[in-house]
Amino acid sequence: MKSRTLVMMLILLALAITNCKQTDKAMVVETPVDLLNEPFPEAQEAVKLTMDSILQSVKDGDLDKLISFHAYGPKFTEFKNGEPRNDGAENEKFERGVFGSVTEVVKFDVNDMKIAVFDNVANVTMHTDFHLKFGEDLAVVNEQMTLLFLNTDKGWRIVHEHHSELKQPEAAE
Secondary structure: OHHHHHHHHHHHHHHHHHHHHHHHHHHOOOOOOOOOOOOOHHHHHHHHHHHHHHHHHHHHOOHHHHHHOEOOOOOOEEEEOOOOOEOHHHHHHHHHHHHHHOOEEEEEEEEEEEEEEEOOEEEEEEEEEEEEEEOOEEEEEOEEEEEEEEEEOOEEEEEEEEEEEOOOOOOOO
16 A cells, blocks of 8 residues: 555656646746847947958958958858849959959048847948058049848858948038
């Protein structure tokens, strides 16, 4: 009789423990993240540091480092100068050709930069003020630029670029 009672108590205890675990799981309520309004400050700082590294790689003429900030693959896209969309291979060829030909970075500033993070994706918008020398020729690049980043196992990497002319305000007469 005692063994029957012991077995019965063990069964009841096992059921109670199982029930408690199920109840604990049922009680966990996750609050959905507000992707539109949550600023994700740690991610914003990480993206800002990535942008600083990108800018420094151009100033240093380190093309391999510059290219390493891109996540080239079948989803990579680029728009520039109103031309048809480019892929990663075209983007890399262009960046190596242009930045590889720079003989002096006179000025390489970004203005009005905004970093909007949506969990593992970040949209960075800015106005460029680049003054680059190619031999004796000076090129001034004032654009609206958008870089779309994805948080990968290698850090924040560019998966889309969009460049368009930034119209300058007309001078007062």
